[in-house]
Amino acid sequence: MSKTSVAVIAAVSAGAGAAVTAAMYSLRSSSKVETVAATPITTTSPAISPPKNSLSAPSPPVFAGPATTFPTPATSTAVAVPGADSPVNPSGLFEYGFPGPVADVAARQALISSFDRRLRNPHWVVEHITPASLAIRDGDRKHSQFLEDPAVPEKFRAKLKDYFRSGFDRGHQVPAADAKWNQNAMDETFYLTNMCPQVGEGFNRDYWAHFEDFCRRLTQTYPSVRIVTGPLYLPKRDPTDNKWYVKYEMIGNPPNVAVPTHFYKVIFAEDGKVGGNVALGAFVLPNAPIPNEKPLTDFEVPVEAVEKASGLEFATKLPVQRRKRLCAEASCALVIKDYADKQKAFSKGKR
């Protein structure tokens, strides 16, 4: 196993201003994807029907947006029945409820989000943009307001007051500007389940905004672009003891919402053909000011690096022969000119 592993430095330093250093991950080539997950081992022991009570896990919270449907079981159920000679039955605990974790999956018009109840940020938010969707301009962020999300049980919810005077922006994961095609679709991007605490100046209102713009410009080349965005909490080496530590702030009083150290985007740029090619690009940026001059390619990482860091998996069902590398096909460069002024104009609105 270790022979096929390579140590890769995910170069995610923010340059001069930000003391955010690289995180190292052991990566395996994508052609050697682990197949354990897709191959449940069956047992030869007799199947005993579990007690009915222990089968039913709590229903996941589902929020019904106006134009979507939700057959969404977002929870886990585990039932194990002891053998005839076992003196114990660990699964009996589930009669009191299955502990979870539950990822509150909320499907909206322009996005689908999965929420982390422990860190009170999304695990991921997925979106889809096309030349046609971006051409429609029926929504305006002036009419939208930030909202706590009823899709999440109150005790696990991120709150508006957590962000208030925290020093961090309520940073959209799926940008409002990607959902201008409908006011309601845009409004739904303002749920806090689509938000993470982001550094404002130099990041959310600057480099990150240019990066979002880069994603939109991909629709000039690709007829369909899908983007997964989310937070990361990466370790950093302490030079004094040479050990790796993860450290992040929790905002709110009492502390409630974690401040991610980094953010990822995994971009799927489709050629528009059924079973066609998909240009994949993965990027990890520090939640810190980044100079506009910094090349975007400095933040490009293998998809597997995001997987190891997030515990998630992307593109497991996308055959290798359909995969292309985005930055080999397209120019992975930001456009700062002109855009910067426009950006400044609504920077206050992003808070």
Next chain:
Amino acid sequence: MSKTSVAVIAAVSAGAGAAVTAAMYSLRSSSKVETVAATPITTTSPAISPPKNSLSAPSPPVFAGPATTFPTPATSTAVAVPGADSPVNPSGLFEYGFPGPVADVAARQALISSFDRRLRNPHWVVEHITPASLAIRDGDRKHSQFLEDPAVPEKFRAKLKDYFRSGFDRGHQVPAADAKWNQNAMDETFYLTNMCPQVGEGFNRDYWAHFEDFCRRLTQTYPSVRIVTGPLYLPKRDPTDNKWYVKYEMIGNPPNVAVPTHFYKVIFAEDGKVGGNVALGAFVLPNAPIPNEKPLTDFEVPVEAVEKASGLEFATKLPVQRRKRLCAEASCALVIKDYADKQKAFSKGKR
């Protein structure tokens, strides 16, 4: 909502030796449990059948132990289909695979574990002990060895080498000593999915071991005891800037397994009657040396404190009228005498 909230200090300081301070959580009374999760809102918009490909999430990894059955779907599926007038379809991404997170649930003879692929520790491990199960002594830890868990895909797995020379014990969540009734049952407690990095001296080999012994002694009073054990990563206030930070080490090279700041146990002591009373006790201990003199009750917290800190839920289906408070019914005190010597004798084996 805020009127029903109370700020509670979960007093989890370890005393003189360990600079681990309190974590504050906003708690709601258990009689006001949020019902959003159990009440999916149905939509009136027309249900459109999603494309077949986007329905199927990856099968969860399941490990088949010798005497258990596993009808265990441990993953989430989210499907949203755009309205007829929507220019986008965010759920189309799932044709490339559902990102997760997947909690690898593994059911063994003496425990069931749920694994956190991001932090490479369990979310929780549940067990069941009875006077009868503890009376059988067919297993001996001398015959057991620590094992990487094939229930978890290789790229998310905790490794033996991560713990090697890390300075931390491979700390059992479900203790080996609770599974002496069968050698195989005990062997299965040695999977790394039942392990977290724990401070050895003063904690895993001392106070924590006495705490595990306390749980076993509860079977002298209760005919059936269920215990959920797991790690926490709690924030601590930085006195210099007065902000809350979570900080934990990652062991392994490259860094792979998080070192929890704290551990919880939620104990369900049953009276043995169907629909009978359940004495509930929740405890949060710092992953640090704790003097034996420290009263166990110093670490007692409301169950809701563990829920907020872990993002999990316990006992949601246990009616309030069946709940008792463990430390009101039983003496929540450790027995250090005699036990200490026995403990020292096998302390090396715990590493």
